Amino acid sequence: MRRLTFSLLNTGLALFLAFVLGAIAMWISGYDPLLSYKSMLLTPLSDLTYLFSALAFSAPILLTGLTFAVGLKAGLFNIGAEGQTYMGALGAVAAAYLTRDVSALPLAVFLGVAFAVAWSAIPALLKIWRGVNEVVGTIMMNWVAYWLVIMAVSTIFANPSQPEESVKMPEAARLTPLVAGTDLTLAVPLAYLTAVLIYVFLRYSVWGYRISISGQNPTVAKAYGIRPEQAVLVAFGIGALTAGLAGVLQVAARPPSYSLARNLANVYGLGFDGITAAMLGRGHPIGVFLASVFLGILQEGARHMQIEAGTPFEFIRVIQGLLILFLALQMVRKI
Amino acid sequence: MIDIVPLLLTQALLAAVPILLASLGEILTERSGVVNIGLEGIMLLGALMGPLVVDYLHNRAGLHLPDIWWPIVAMLAAALTGALIGLLHGYISAYLAGDQIISGVAINLFAAGAVAYGIQAYWGVAGYKQVPEWAKTDPIWVAVFAFVVAGVMWYILFKSRLGIIIRACGEDPESAFNMGVDVNKVRLLTTVIGATLAALAGAYLSIAYLSVVTKEISAGRGFIALANVVFANWNPALAVAGAFIFGLFDALSYWLQTLNLARYEITRMIPYIATLLIVAGVIGRAKPPKAVGKAFRRE
Numbered sequence: 146m147r148r149l150t151f152s153l154l155n156t157g158l159a160l161f162l163a164f165v166l167g168a169i170a171m172w173i174s175g176y177d178p179l180l181s182y183k184s185m186l187l188t189p190l191s192d193l194t195y196l197f198s199a200l201a202f203s204a205p206i207l208l209t210g211l212t213f214a215v216g217l218k219a220g221l222f223n224i225g226a227e228g229q230t231y232m233g234a235l236g237a238v239a240a241a242y243l244t245r246d247v248s249a250l251p252l253a254v255f256l257g258v259a260f261a262v263a264w265s266a267i268p269a270l271l272k273i274w275r276g277v278n279e280v281v282g283t284i285m286m287n288w289v290a291y292w293l294v295i296m297a298v299s300t301i302f303a304n305p306s307q308p309e310e311s312v313k314m315p316e317a318a319r320l321t322p323l324v325a326g327t328d329l330t331l332a333v334p335l336a337y338l339t340a341v342l343i344y345v346f347l348r349y350s351v352w353g354y355r356i357s358i359s360g361q362n363p364t365v366a367k368a369y370g371i372r373p374e375q376a377v378l379v380a381f382g383i384g385a386l387t388a389g390l391a392g393v394l395q396v397a398a399r400p401p402s403y404s405l406a407r408n409l410a411n412v413y414g415l416g417f418d419g420i421t422a423a424m425l426g427r428g429h430p431i432g433v434f435l436a437s438v439f440l441g442i443l444q445e446g447a448r449h450m451q452i453e454a455g456t457p458f459e460f461i462r463v464i465q466g467l468l469i470l471f472l473a474l475q476m477v478r479k480i
Numbered sequence: 481m482i483d484i485v486p487l488l489l490t491q492a493l494l495a496a497v498p499i500l501l502a503s504l505g506e507i508l509t510e511r512s513g514v515v516n517i518g519l520e521g522i523m524l525l526g527a528l529m530g531p532l533v534v535d536y537l538h539n540r541a542g543l544h545l546p547d548i549w550w551p552i553v554a555m556l557a558a559a560l561t562g563a564l565i566g567l568l569h570g571y572i573s574a575y576l577a578g579d580q581i582i583s584g585v586a587i588n589l590f591a592a593g594a595v596a597y598g599i600q601a602y603w604g605v606a607g608y609k610q611v612p613e614w615a616k617t618d619p620i621w622v623a624v625f626a627f628v629v630a631g632v633m634w635y636i637l638f639k640s641r642l643g644i645i646i647r648a649c650g651e652d653p654e655s656a657f658n659m660g661v662d663v664n665k666v667r668l669l670t671t672v673i674g675a676t677l678a679a680l681a682g683a684y685l686s687i688a689y690l691s692v693v694t695k696e697i698s699a700g701r702g703f704i705a706l707a708n709v710v711f712a713n714w715n716p717a718l719a720v721a722g723a724f725i726f727g728l729f730d731a732l733s734y735w736l737q738t739l740n741l742a743r744y745e746i747t748r749m750i751p752y753i754a755t756l757l758i759v760a761g762v763i764g765r766a767k768p769p770k771a772v773g774k775a776f777r778r779e
Contacts, residue, residue, distance in 0.1 A: 174601040222581050267756075275760040278710070280517055280581070282759075284703045288752040296745035417589055424582070457600035462593025469586040473579065474572060 159471035185446035197329035203441030204336035208391035209419025212384035219380035220360035225283030227416025228290030233392020249318035261389025269381035320398035332398035344430035496727030502705035505677030518587030520702025526558035526682025533557035551617035562679025570671030577775030650769035
């Protein structure tokens with residue numbers, strides 16, 4: 146209990162400092178901090194449509210946040226969610242290209258997750274076999290995925306009638322809004338449910354136990370007869386599962402386009418938002434959930450901020466970066 | 481066919497410069513026991529702050545300088561930015577005994593946000609700004625500088641007393657401390673120098689090599705530099721060779737584009753795939769400093 150209070154206090158302090166420094170940065174560059182914060186934080190809560198949109202933003206961030214959080218549990222810095230999300234979206238687009246009826250949906254999930262898992266297997270195996278640092282390995286894979294998926298979307302999977310995006314998900318295979326006129330689709334409850342499942346898995350399954358022991362101390366793990374390399378593989382695999390799912394849902398459950406933008410705009414940066422969510426949520430699935438809802442509100446709020454106060458959308462990335470810096474400063478004292 | 485070779489080698493040299501500068505800095509930092517995976521972010525910030533500061537001084541503050549000075553001012557602005565970030569990372573890593581990887585990840589995320597915002601907020605354009613002619617410099621000067629740094633660093637690390645002190649901090653901080661070395665001070669200083677060099681690598685990208693500022697200008701080069709540190713086995717002399725090899729793949733990628741043999745996207749993947757293969761190939765013989773990434777605390 147004391148540890149929880151301590152965490153909350155630290156997180157609150159980091160949030161406060163990030164917003165204060167952010168306000169100064171905004172003021173220096175000539176924007177109105179108060180008006181910006183008001184439309185960024187309050188407008189999304191003022192209307193159900195906006196709130197649902199914020200939740201829709203939170204779903205993929207939660208899923209990629211789980212990727213990083215599960216990695217952390219195993220003692221890994223898995224920065225690969227970004228590329229694995231691209232690959233998941235590519236799987237969904239491939240399914241939309243192959244079948245034009247309702248079967249595109251299960252196929253999308255299957256292909257998307259399979260692509261993402263295959264993508265993460267490369268840095269995972271390189272780490273186990275050759276000792277390649279997972280940060281370098283996953284970042285390189287992210288860049289390869291970036292160019293590969295851009296190529297696929299602008300060639301075979303291009304949409305002949307809309308040059309800026311890929312083929313669309315067939316209408317029967319789309320997850321349409323649960324409340325008409327909003328962005329809230331089945332993706333949101335699905336992502337939240339995934340977080341619960343991951344929590345149960347980490348907490349109560351044998352593999353969850355093996356992962357956290359290997360993460361805390363590989364030598365002890367070996368003494369218990371656990372092979373840390375296997376824990377690494379499983380942690381990478383689960384991370385790819387959720388990141389891939391995030392990519393699939395951004396195509397199959399994201400109105401109005403139900404496609405992948407040619408510049409990857411609807412998946413770009415999700416992996417890095419996930420890292421913010423995981424760190425803000427201190428690696429705990431419930432914490433990551435709360436953090437992703439908060440980041441979803443920021444995402445939605447940023448649009449309103451740009452319209453109402455004229456402050457560039459990108460500003461929320463400054464806030465996120467400052468937040469992480471302050472969290473990193475504090476993680477120190479805990480250890 | 482044969483006449484392409486000199487051109488390709490020149491291109492490789494120019495592409496090698498940022499990777500060389502950043503990896504030299506990181507070699508020094510890691511030799512003292514601190515790992516900084518925020519190189520990519522520091523490069524990005526350097527690439528932004530160089531042109532931004534000279535633009536401000538020249539166009540908004542109305543400062544008059546002979547044109548030859550502007551690139552130097554830009555480099556200094558970038559260096560100062562890098563030094564500040566290095567100070568932060570060094571302080572977290574050495575004095576606060578914080579998680580060095582988390583701090584590095586934080587720097588990368590912060591930089592990605594700050595640069596995207598900075599370009600938009602200062603120039604009012606979305607993520608792409610041409611660098612004016614008067615702020616640019618010939619890349620060859622920076623290349624010469626990078627080679628000089630490589631030589632000096634090799635000499636300091638392996639031929640001087642200072643080098644023994646720095647390496648002792650990374651290999652066996654306990655003994656270094658017992659010999660009267662202020663381990664955390666050394667680590668802070670090497671981290672500041674390392675980050676400064678990474679920021680200069682960034683400024684090279686925007687004011688010398690590519691002549692634009694974009695929010696993705698570093699394009700993974702910071703991480704390729706990290707790979708080069710491993711490839712070079714933490715030796716500045718080998719880092720020159722390594723950077724040239726990584727640069728060669730970069731040059732190859734652009735050359736293949738002009739030939740139209742393969743799609744543009746495929747050629748752009750080459751440097752990253754090559755990095756993975758090279759790192760996987762050499763890792764067996766690479767021997768990192770023993771205490772790298774571990775905080776030193778007096779018992």
